[in-house]
Amino acid sequence: MSPSVSAPVDTVTVGPIEGSEKGYRAIAGSNGTLRVPFRRISLTNGDHHDVYDTSGPYTQYASEDQLHDLQAGLPKTRDEWAKPEPVATENGGAGARTQLAWARAGVITDEIRFVAAREGFDPEFVRAEVAAGRAVIPANHKHPELEPAIIGKAFAVKINANIGNSAVTSSIGEEVEKMVWATRWGGDTIMDLSTGKDIHETREWIMRNSPVPVGTVPIYQALEKVKGDPTKLTWEIYRDTVIEQCEQGVDYMTVHAGVLLRYVPLAANRVTGIVSRGGSIMAAWCLAHHEESFLYTHFGELCEILREYDVTFSLGDGLRPGSIADANDEAQFAELRTLGELTKIAKSYGVQVMIEGPGHVPMHKIVENVRLEEELCEEAPFYTLGPLATDIAPAYDHITSAIGAAIIAQAGTAMLCYVTPKEHLGLPNRDDVKTGVITYKIAAHSADLAKGHPGAQSRDDELSKARFEFRWVDQFNLSLDPDTAREFHDETLPAEPAKTAHFCSMCGPKFCSMRISADVRAYAQEHNLVTQEDIAAKLAADMAEKSKEFTDAGGRVYIPLETAQR
Ligand code: IRN
Numbered sequence: 001m002s003p004s005v006s007a008p009v010d011t012v013t014v015g016p017i018e019g020s021e022k023g024y025r026a027i028a029g030s031n032g033t034l035r036v037p038f039r040r041i042s043l044t045n046g047d048h049h050d051v052y053d054t055s056g057p058y059t060q061y062a063s064e065d066q067l068h069d070l071q072a073g074l075p076k077t078r079d080e081w082a083k084p085e086p087v088a089t090e091n092g093g094a095g096a097r098t099q100l101a102w103a104r105a106g107v108i109t110d111e112i113r114f115v116a117a118r119e120g121f122d123p124e125f126v127r128a129e130v131a132a133g134r135a136v137i138p139a140n141h142k143h144p145e146l147e148p149a150i151i152g153k154a155f156a157v158k159i160n161a162n163i164g165n166s167a168v169t170s171s172i173g174e175e176v177e178k179m180v181w182a183t184r185w186g187g188d189t190i191m192d193l194s195t196g197k198d199i200h201e202t203r204e205w206i207m208r209n210s211p212v213p214v215g216t217v218p219i220y221q222a223l224e225k226v227k228g229d230p231t232k233l234t235w236e237i238y239r240d241t242v243i244e245q246c247e248q249g250v251d252y253m254t255v256h257a258g259v260l261l262r263y264v265p266l267a268a269n270r271v272t273g274i275v276s277r278g279g280s281i282m283a284a285w286c287l288a289h290h291e292e293s294f295l296y297t298h299f300g301e302l303c304e305i306l307r308e309y310d311v312t313f314s315l316g317d318g319l320r321p322g323s324i325a326d327a328n329d330e331a332q333f334a335e336l337r338t339l340g341e342l343t344k345i346a347k348s349y350g351v352q353v354m355i356e357g358p359g360h361v362p363m364h365k366i367v368e369n370v371r372l373e374e375e376l377c378e379e380a381p382f383y384t385l386g387p388l389a390t391d392i393a394p395a396y397d398h399i400t401s402a403i404g405a406a407i408i409a410q411a412g413t414a415m416l417c418y419v420t421p422k423e424h425l426g427l428p429n430r431d432d433v434k435t436g437v438i439t440y441k442i443a444a445h446s447a448d449l450a451k452g453h454p455g456a457q458s459r460d461d462e463l464s465k466a467r468f469e470f471r472w473v474d475q476f477n478l479s480l481d482p483d484t485a486r487e488f489h490d491e492t493l494p495a496e497p498a499k500t501a502h503f504c505s506m507c508g509p510k511f512c513s514m515r516i517s518a519d520v521r522a523y524a525q526e527h528n529l530v531t532q533e534d535i536a537a538k539l540a541a542d543m544a545e546k547s548k549e550f551t552d553a554g555g556r557v558y559i560p561l562e563t564a565q566r
């Protein structure tokens with residue numbers, strides 16, 4: 001790493017997530033053992049529940065003393081994994097070493113074994129999905145610190161967290177911490193969108209310490225190199241930037257190659273024009289030169305570069321709608337058709353591809369986006385930014401966008417790019433990053449449930465059982481954010497006994513519906529009440545009794561704490 005970095009990273013968040021322990025499961029790779037990460041949540045009834053884990057070793061360290069040397073980076077584990085022989089592709093002869101080319105040649109790589117074990121699928125099924133281009137494993141050969149993940153609609157919906165400094169705010173240290181923080185809460189990938197100074201060094205620190213795939217938008221750094229004037233960009237400057245980032249180990253790159261000169265006027269009459277940063281840079285270049293985009297005209301060369309490292313294309317949606325009014329318009333879908341064309345070209349070179357999608361789309365227009373993407377882009381994994389289902393709630397756009405994200409993920413989107421509460425307003429800080437990640441985990445998991453992803457529901461079932469049985473600690477620890485769940489509970493009932501008490505803070509001990517249902521169940525068992533009518537009658541009687549108790553006790557909804565803690 002560059003010694004010129006003035007503010008080296010000296011600390012990041014370490015330590016287990018409350019109530020759980022990080023573990024690794026050993027499986028056989030073709031060159032030795034592969035260690036597949038998971039997180040084990042221990043329950044107070046002696047059971048445990050294992051969940052997918054993205055946090056790398058950071059949650060395994062008990063204290064900062066055990067932390068690896070951030071300057072040296074994480075262990076380069078993947079350097080020891082098997083590297084199969086290069087295989088031929090349609091375009092460019094003998095030499096592809098990509099997950100796509102290998103999968104098509106029938107090779108099951110260690111990366112495939114790893115992701116298959118991580119998600120509970122058969123490696124052969126994973127290989128077939130990758131071979132078909134319906135799933136990607138972004139894993140640059142030069143990112144040996146990576147714990148690979150698979151992105152595709154047959155697998156658990158993934159989420160991406162954007163981080164990155166700008167010319168005006170934040171240091172390298174803060175960005176590395178944001179990466180660690182985002183993956184702690186479940187970020188499956190991160191994108192470093194840094195602009196301003198120290199771009200290369202910031203990325204180097206992030207790469208060497210990131211256990212998850214890292215994405216970038218190379219045009220941002222290329223623009224820095226021409227001092228922010230898009231008209232000065234050239235293919236050569238862009239190409240060299242891409243190579244520089246490939247060499248650092250970036251796993252996937254957003255390339256806005258579908259913004260064609262002739263599409264730019266289509267956005268002219270929109271309410272919000274072109275909102276994509278990369279898209280507007282390319283539109284400005286095309287208009288200034290009145291030439292076709294160099295990303296489009298040099299696409300084959302770009303494929304050759306990405307293939308060398310097995311960097312995955314994330315074909316950018318430079319013309320995505322930036323408002324409800326602009327959703328699903330001609331500019332957006334014209335670009336999508338071009339992305340379909342480019343998908344076929346990239347795959348003919350053996351390069352993996354994802355497709356980026358909107359944006360701002362009202363709920364009734366969301367599913368059409370997925371269907372069209374699947375049709376035009378051979379079901380390449382769709383990767384969307386939300387979409388926001390309404391424009392009217394700045395400061396709450398994690399929520400407006402999670403509504404759209406849940407719908408689009410249920411329809412088949414493979415990865416969701418998070419939106420934080422600061423969207424449209426400012427850069428996210430550490431708290432916003434966590435809020436964005438948790439919000440998007442909710443959308444992704446809700447979609448997994450709706451899609452019947454194997455095993456998705458077991459966590460809901462465990463948590464619900466814990467809730468029903470008043471195992472408060474288990475309820476906290478099984479949740480996406482145990483710390484906040486505990487904190488909210490403690491605001492109302494801080495005492496330790498309240499965490500095992502058989503009532504919750506919403507109803508108090510006297511009229512808790514969960515309590516009554518548990519009683520009903522016990523009563524039914526004792527008295528052999530088997531029909532729904534029997535149970536309903538008992539329930540009605542109990543409810544009437546509880547209602548009387550409530551009125552007799554003075555009809556107060558909030559009972560004094562001393563009473564509640566009995
Ligand atoms: C995802 C889907 N569509 C856009 N994104 C992400 O938005 C993209 O991957 C990048 O992280 C961010 C900004 O992209 P633009 O504004 O340069 O297109």
Ligand code: FE2
Binds near residue numbers: 275360
């Ligand atoms: Fe927006």
